[in-house]
Amino acid sequence: MFTLLHISDLHRSHHDPIENASLLGALLSDQDRYLIETPTVPKPDAAIVSGDIIQGVKLGTSDHAAELARQYDVAYEFLCALAERFFDGDKSRIVIVPGNHDICWNTARAAMKQLVPEEPSYSAHAELFQASSSLRWDWNSRTIFQISDPEGYKNRLDAYWQFVERFYAGVTLKYPIDRRRGFNLFELDGGRIVVAALESVHGNDCFCRQGAIERSVLGACSLAIRDLPQQPILRLAAWHHSFQGPPHGDDYMDIAAVQEMVGNGFRLGFHGHQHQADAGAYAIHLPEELSMAISSAGSLCAGNRELPRGTNREYNMVVIDDSYTSARIHVREMTQGNHFGRCGRGVFRVDGFSELHWTLPASRAGAAPLDLRNFASATVLRAEEALASGNPAAAVALLESLGSNITGHARMLFVEAAREAGQTEKLIPILHPPTNISEFVALFGAFLSVGMLSDAETLLDSAGDSGVDGSTQDSLRLKLNLQKMMGKSK
Incomplete structure (x- = not known):
């Protein structure tokens, strides 16, 4: 078995904060409990952190760069301590992706100009303001903005990437971090598992809330994996945004991205964002049914005002079986006294876990399944x-x-x-x-x-x-x- 610790949405609420020592202590105490539960949940072999590392900074905040750096310092200290306590200090076993809270709104806004009056005039409609567009709509001022400095706009994730590069400094990674290509690859379980750490924040900023993976990124990622000298048995994907939610929501990712992942051989996916744990399988027909198991983690650190009603702070333990064709998703929920235990909600209410299954894709040559x-x-x-x-x-x-x-x-x-x-x-x-x-x-x-x-x-x-x-x-x-x-x- 190979076990993954899946945490997400580490942003600390100003009104309901939790300190690193308390959080780490709660995780370790919970490990003492789940090691003796039935079925056994082994110690984690690696971790996935699916975005929203920090709370972020509001528009107009003075010296926003210093405040971003302070928040990332807290996250850095927590993840370093997590690596020491759970993975013998091996940071290469921790996979990190960005979330919408990691976007610097102030940097994004500085790269835009307000079109007043509209220059030229536009007939406004929803399709005009997609993540891939250079136009943005601001409901507060009822005006259109345009990204006038594309290079400056790309820097809205600089604070996040400085944190990532600091975290992995001196760490031997099989595939070095590349901040510009929209994905990074991590090798786990001795190469049996490859994780694609995907950015679902393409075009995300102070005015555009939707999640998106930049066009061609999934194709480039799939090609990069196909070109590896040693093919993995299992392809995992990690990103931040949900792909479904309430009808009034406008901050979800297009389901077409998940469909493309399934078609490209990914069989297990991880995301956060919705602050509520869930697990299920998504299937497409190409022309036969192909399925991908998807696990979402609740928020590890969000405050009570940011959590859905009836939901507490949560994280997941994912136990992958030795055949790499199924996994148990154990959800751990924080209740009284800031302690975690089995989740008793939704699909997890009976045993605290849900079991998912999938079929491995054909090999690179298309002859037989990988084994x-x-x-x-x-x-x-x-x-x-x-x-x-x-x-x-x-x-x-x-x-x-x-x-x-x-x-x-x-x-x-x-x-x-x-x-x-x-x-x-x-x-x-x-x-x-x-x-x-x-x-x-x-x-x-x-x-x-x-x-x-x-x-x-x-x-x-x-x-x-x-x-x-x-x-x-x-x-x-x-x-x-x-x-x-x-x-x-x-």
């Missing part, structure tokens, strides 16, 4: 190439991603790579118990290298069971006794 065997074969080939090119550490990392599938030739390759990389301690969980004499000797040496002399002695006592001849046993016993004399043991 673990194909993935393992491709990984072993990549490990062989890394070892041959003088990068044994990379080979070790690749082979470790196979988990229980390190068998046969992969085990032999792992032994060689670990020795060359000076990481023989990693052989212990892989080679115990050994399946042949060569593995027996390698495991014995690994025990000696980390000072586990009692384990080495226990292994040596069972040498006959592995078919180790007497002379080899004598040689290994001599090495063990010499290390004991030198006092190198744990």
